[in-house]
Amino acid sequence: MDYKDLNLIGSSSPHIRTRDGAGHIMGEVLIAMVLPLAFAVYNFGPRALSTAAVSVAGCCLFELLYRLMMKKGNTLGDLSAAVTGVLIAFVCPVTIPYWILLIGDFFAIVVVKQLFGGVGKNFLNPALAARAFMLSWAGEMTTWVGPRSTIPAWGSFDAATYPTPMSFLHEGNLSGLQQMYDIPKMFVGLTGGSMGEVSALLLILGGLFLIWRKVITWYIPVSYIGTVALLTFLFPRGNDPLQWMLYNLLGGGLLLGAFFMATDYVTSPVSHLGQAIFGIGCGLITVFIRYFGSYNEGVCYAILFMNLTVWLIDKSIKPHRFGVVKAKAERRRKPRQSPKKEALKK
Amino acid sequence: MNIGKQIKEGLLTQNPVLVQLLGMCSTLAITTTVSNGIGMGLSVTVILTLSNIFISLLRKIIPEQVRIAAYIVVIAGFVTMVDLLLQAFFPDIAESLGVFIPLIVVNCIILARAESFASKSKPLPAAIDGICQGLGYTMVLIVMSAIRELLGSGTLNGAQVFPTEYAASMLALPVGGFLTLGCLIAFMQWVQSKAKGGK
Numbered sequence: 373m374d375y376k377d378l379n380l381i382g383s384s385s386p387h388i389r390t391r392d393g394a395g396h397i398m399g400e401v402l403i404a405m406v407l408p409l410a411f412a413v414y415n416f417g418p419r420a421l422s423t424a425a426v427s428v429a430g431c432c433l434f435e436l437l438y439r440l441m442m443k444k445g446n447t448l449g450d451l452s453a454a455v456t457g458v459l460i461a462f463v464c465p466v467t468i469p470y471w472i473l474l475i476g477d478f479f480a481i482v483v484v485k486q487l488f489g490g491v492g493k494n495f496l497n498p499a500l501a502a503r504a505f506m507l508s509w510a511g512e513m514t515t516w517v518g519p520r521s522t523i524p525a526w527g528s529f530d531a532a533t534y535p536t537p538m539s540f541l542h543e544g545n546l547s548g549l550q551q552m553y554d555i556p557k558m559f560v561g562l563t564g565g566s567m568g569e570v571s572a573l574l575l576i577l578g579g580l581f582l583i584w585r586k587v588i589t590w591y592i593p594v595s596y597i598g599t600v601a602l603l604t605f606l607f608p609r610g611n612d613p614l615q616w617m618l619y620n621l622l623g624g625g626l627l628l629g630a631f632f633m634a635t636d637y638v639t640s641p642v643s644h645l646g647q648a649i650f651g652i653g654c655g656l657i658t659v660f661i662r663y664f665g666s667y668n669e670g671v672c673y674a675i676l677f678m679n680l681t682v683w684l685i686d687k688s689i690k691p692h693r694f695g696v697v698k699a700k701a702e703r704r705r706k707p708r709q710s711p712k713k714e715a716l717k718k
Numbered sequence: 719m720n721i722g723k724q725i726k727e728g729l730l731t732q733n734p735v736l737v738q739l740l741g742m743c744s745t746l747a748i749t750t751t752v753s754n755g756i757g758m759g760l761s762v763t764v765i766l767t768l769s770n771i772f773i774s775l776l777r778k779i780i781p782e783q784v785r786i787a788a789y790i791v792v793i794a795g796f797v798t799m800v801d802l803l804l805q806a807f808f809p810d811i812a813e814s815l816g817v818f819i820p821l822i823v824v825n826c827i828i829l830a831r832a833e834s835f836a837s838k839s840k841p842l843p844a845a846i847d848g849i850c851q852g853l854g855y856t857m858v859l860i861v862m863s864a865i866r867e868l869l870g871s872g873t874l875n876g877a878q879v880f881p882t883e884y885a886a887s888m889l890a891l892p893v894g895g896f897l898t899l900g901c902l903i904a905f906m907q908w909v910q911s912k913a914k915g916g917k
Contacts, residue, residue, distance in 0.1 A: 471884075475886065483897075483901075487901075487904065504888075505886070505888055507888070508885075508886040508887045508888040508889075509883075509886075509887075
């Protein structure tokens, strides 16, 4: 048979192609964040939307400028800068001044990401590193407004500090928290707090969407949230372990961090076992900071800290290669002696 | 003897902090204000130069086995001198540098230069080496403390440049020390690779 007349393209493998590029995956993450963002606009007013827009624009601008300056290719298309932008807005209070937001964008994109080689090479989660840096302005970063407030996008507003669930949890004041916010309110998200962290319901929906789309796996979120649940249930403050646990799970940035930040590909382990260890570590540190630290919330530092241990986790959990087991067992039976030791014996 | 080469090595290509990565502890700790940086840098320069000269003079007398101890004794002598002089004439700087002046005794820049250069050279090159390396250290301290003071508290050598509430206080904290030093080392590597004609 003569193959030359057939309409075939000769090429080497791989032959099956997928549309899953970085841009596609980041696009899915952006879709998952639409609902929490919409809820933030509903809960805090139009400023939530403008804050997110400014943050995304800032991140994209800094990425573009840096790549131009360094004469490298434009990487805006992979959308990771946009995701970082939305996440930075999510971890800030809605009243954050725009200039602090832009400094945070600069820190995340230029210092944490691009200086280390751009997308895929950052050693910390850019959004959380930016949040840690933005705590330089501790006053502005901890000015919370109450639920259902309408903060205008521009102009003056009354920024009275409003107690968030986390401040009650930090004091161990369960009954005060129960009076202020009941569990359904916490679940829907009618509380004060950072822009993106309030609505547990929509964050869980977004997380399930990501798991369904196979963008993230369930190992990190489940081990992270599970560890926090177990620890807070076993060591409650107040007389109701179940309520204490639920408030700890629904309050603060736990769900946002577990679904959207700890699962970042670049800064989480490769193997499933490693991801579980990573999640448990995040959970332990989160609870430790919430219980014993001077900050109300520990999610940010827990994830940042575990980011720094990823290389160690990946190194210690190496998958088994086929055929290696036997050789290893043989070596164990017959330990190879180093030349030095042999020389000493003589 | 090549003075030009020594100056270039001390300030740039073999800069004690940015290339040899020596004396990082004091660099990170004291670079919060420019006056601290200048005070510390000049103290180290003086001590480094004097101890280099002395160790070079004594290089044939000091037995090989106890050389480190002998260097430390020489260095400690000069550190004590500088410490007392600072306390007498610049009490403010002595106060703010605190324990880091006595700690110059174990500053690895001085020990490294004694071991790798002064103990093998004549007094004059050793003195020039001390001055060049010391000025390289001082230069880095001044640049670093200027960056940290300006961005971290909005002042430059004590003068207010912009209101403090706009300053990133994180940079005045230890975190900022590591961050600034890391950026400076990376910048130095970049400059050197450019100079070599690399990409």
